[in-house]
Amino acid sequence: MDEKLMDLLDMALAERFQLVYSALRESDPQAEKLAQELISLSDSIQNSFEISQGIKDRIEYYLSQNSDLEVTFQKHLYIQGAKDCVAVLRELGIIK
Numbered sequence: 001m002d003e004k005l006m007d008l009l010d011m012a013l014a015e016r017f018q019l020v021y022s023a024l025r026e027s028d029p030q031a032e033k034l035a036q037e038l039i040s041l042s043d044s045i046q047n048s049f050e051i052s053q054g055i056k057d058r059i060e061y062y063l064s065q066n067s068d069l070e071v072t073f074q075k076h077l078y079i080q081g082a083k084d085c086v087a088v089l090r091e092l093g094i095i096k
Contacts, residue, residue: 013075 025032045051045059089095 013078
């Protein structure tokens, strides 16, 4: 795929993921509770006087890298799901 098309796909997927994430938090109290807990934990780490700045930086870097990997995995799953959907519709003769 060309670079411009990949950029458009990335933007579209980022928007879809944000919308789905917001909808999940609104519709699932447990998901909202977990999201709030993560925010609270992040704040407590950043504001801790017991943890050195170097450790805080390492934690932040780890979480950032983990988040980047998770986004990549979500994109892969989303695209694979779309491909699987098309394959099933073709097998059923609904599309050619």
